[in-house]
């Protein structure tokens with residue numbers, strides 16, 4: 345469809361909603377078959393999809409895209425396909441006395457909501473569309489996807505593939521930028537899922553509110569890492585270097601600020617840089633380093649680091665480069681940058697970095713770390729490295745975050761059997777697994793009255809004005 349045409353988008357949604365109304369009951373077998381269609385599309389076309397992503401990023405390796413986007417999406421789709429059957433079963437609930445004594449029943453049924461709008465982002469251009477889609481289809485819905493314009497080849501390819509292989513009344517793809525996104529989010533969907541920045545998330549919620557469309561917002565933030573005094577520093581720094589290099593740091597749950605015990609910070613910095621160099625001996629033209637997606641985003645990451653440097657912060661680099669700025673015009677692959685103790689006023693302390701840079705902050709007292717974390721917006725992820733169970737529990741009990749990984753980073757986000765989502769500024773609602781199914785289902789209570797109406801005997805018929813006066 346002409347993606348900029350708002351009338352066409354509205355008509356498509358109307359048709360999907362009409363198709364839903366005419367076929368509201370979607371059996372488990374139908375849901376599995378619908379999910380299988382998407383699995384087949386991804387499997388059959390994974391090669392051209394990873395080629396499109398490679399082109400969009402100016403060199404993201406196909407191997408990385410297979411691991412991250414193709415296998416990640418397939419895992420979500422397959423998990424829902426293989427587990428949805430028991431989720432569909434209605435649940436019997438207790439009926440409030442006295443009706444329970446008279447043969448009444450109550451149950452909760454899980455109904456598809458209708459048509460779900462899904463807005464994705466570029467850093468995982470398949471996964472941020474197809475993982476929510478898995479849950480939406482598992483819940484018996486239809487969907488319209490809006491990929492990010494920052495990865496235009498992938499967006500266009502998805503549009504073509506869905507048009508060729510999937511009934512548009514089941515799943516359609518519309519393409520375009522912020523303007524199309526704004527029109528899209530103002531449509532009267534039955535639920536809207538948005539993955540992207542906190543700033544745009546607010547606009548999405550405001551647009552959806554005009555139609556009272558419920559939203560799931562998968563946003564970002566500055567995910568902190570708490571490194572305990574008793575951690576294995578060598579292993580911790582290796583795992584941090586792996587996590588920070590993932591997708592060139594362009595991951596919503598990427599570690600952003602790391603709190604090290606003061607006496608360990610120097611050694612930690614050396615280990616982080618060494619590990620990064622070991623994984624990536626060269627930066628330029630190294631196919632294993634994911635480039636920053638485009639010039640503008642690369643410029644943004646570089647300027648965050650350079651502003652901190654100009655403000656007098658110590659900035660350490662894994663590789664010697666003449667200037668970071670020169671890499672923007674080269675292949676947009678950046679070395680790991682460590683920014684030591686920037687002041688709170690620095691831009692790098694305010695904005696999500698979304699690139700291969702880490703802020704290192706020293707601490708003496710774990711409670712100061714907790715206060716500092718709590719002084720910022722609630723993050724999407726929180727990480728703890730160490731074996732001190734009571735300190736870990738203290739950190740968990742006194743902080744809030746979308747999710748947590750202990751002694752590693754990112755991995756809680758890959759569990760299909762557990763809810764994934766943010767809290768506060770990092771988002772609202774969840775997807776993955778049963779929680780995703782519930783998010784896109786209407787939970788409908790059905791009460792069935794007994795044959796015998798007890799209200800007469802219980803004195804519950806009008807007039808009521810002189811009842812219960814003794815209470």
Ligand code: NAD
Nearest residue numbers: 464465466491492521522525526540541544562563564596
């Ligand atoms: P973005 O908010 O700029 O764009 C995201 C999507 O919104 C794109 O499809 C874009 O076209 C659309 N859009 C832009 N302006 C819009 C508007 N006014 N109305 C409606 N739609 C609009 O974000 P981005 O730069 O593409 O993505 C990076 C952000 O996404 C980071 O903050 C990152 O942490 C976050 N993210 C979150 C998750 C998660 O699962 N929580 C996953 C990946 C990325």
